[in-house]
Amino acid sequence: MSKGLMGKKLGMTGLFAPDGRYVPVTVIEAGPCVVTQIKTTATDGYNALQLGFSEVKAKRVTKPRQGHFRKSGETFFRHVQEFAVDNPEAYSLGQKITIEIFAVGERVDVCGTTKGRGFAGVMKKEGFSGGPKTHGSKCHRIPGSIGTSAWPSRVFKGRGMPGHYGVDHQTMQNIEIVDIRPEENILMVKGAVPGPATGLVAVKKQKIVRKK
Numbered sequence: 001m002s003k004g005l006m007g008k009k010l011g012m013t014g015l016f017a018p019d020g021r022y023v024p025v026t027v028i029e030a031g032p033c034v035v036t037q038i039k040t041t042a043t044d045g046y047n048a049l050q051l052g053f054s055e056v057k058a059k060r061v062t063k064p065r066q067g068h069f070r071k072s073g074e075t076f077f078r079h080v081q082e083f084a085v086d087n088p089e090a091y092s093l094g095q096k097i098t099i100e101i102f103a104v105g106e107r108v109d110v111c112g113t114t115k116g117r118g119f120a121g122v123m124k125k126e127g128f129s130g131g132p133k134t135h136g137s138k139c140h141r142i143p144g145s146i147g148t149s150a151w152p153s154r155v156f157k158g159r160g161m162p163g164h165y166g167v168d169h170q171t172m173q174n175i176e177i178v179d180i181r182p183e184e185n186i187l188m189v190k191g192a193v194p195g196p197a198t199g200l201v202a203v204k205k206q207k208i209v210r211k212k
Helices: 063-070
Strands: 004-016 022-030 033-039 046-054 076-084 106-112 170-182 188-191 201-204
Touching: 004 046, 004 076, 004 188, 022 170, 022 201, 033 063, 033 076, 063 076, 076 201
Parallel strands: none
Antiparallel strands: 004 022, 004 201, 022 188, 033 046, 046 076, 106 170, 106 201, 170 188
């Protein structure tokens, strides 16, 4: 069984659980993904499936990639990603992988790219509290002194500074699947996942099993 598939984050909403609790959920359009390449230990040193997601016109794909996709059919994809698999011989090129590999109540890891926030100061980026607001202070949002006097006369590594914020690869682990709607390829997971609406995400089988 494939250990994951790609999807598109559609946004957030909420559901009422059978016991009356209101559960915030993220709605993901997961798959279907198509097997575009099969990797085995004999040929590549590991077992995996390369999956394609989000169909596009041929003119939007480079010619080398067009030739690669034609090995599995006449469909072209915007995104490709590899997912581990135990038995690659059980799959064939062009085969579709759907959300049927998951079940309600199962816990998964969701990987995505966080929202880009451009250049940000230390209060927004690092959570600094800021300087005094009264008595003529002019140091409200600046980082303040970053040095360490005569010794060691350098700035320590990891010091919070202004800079580029966001567009980081992030994985949310141990997220519960609340609902599955196979006819719409919709997966609903509890809580938030990285990225903006319409952002690409990867839903994977839980890697680290935590004891309840």
